[in-house]
Amino acid sequence: MAKQTDFADKVKKAGQDKGNKCPKCGAVKTPTLLVQSVRSAHGSYRFNRQRVQLCKCNEKEILG
Ligand SMILES: [Zn+2]
Numbered sequence: 001m002a003k004q005t006d007f008a009d010k011v012k013k014a015g016q017d018k019g020n021k022c023p024k025c026g027a028v029k030t031p032t033l034l035v036q037s038v039r040s041a042h043g044s045y046r047f048n049r050q051r052v053q054l055c056k057c058n059e060k061e062i063l064g
Helices: 002-016 059-063
Strands: 030-039 045-054
Touching: 045 059
Parallel strands: none
Antiparallel strands: 030 045
């Protein structure tokens, strides 16, 4: 009985969370503002701001 209840709760929770959980690690992703310096054609730099969803799977490749 306990197992069935747990499963039902998980299904219910999965339906409530709208895509903010990582399918790989199951952690809730953290919205982060990523700022990169981009060199323009004129040789000057500008900042490119990008919103990313961070979790354990991609924080290393995004943050370096
Ligand atoms: Zn992940």
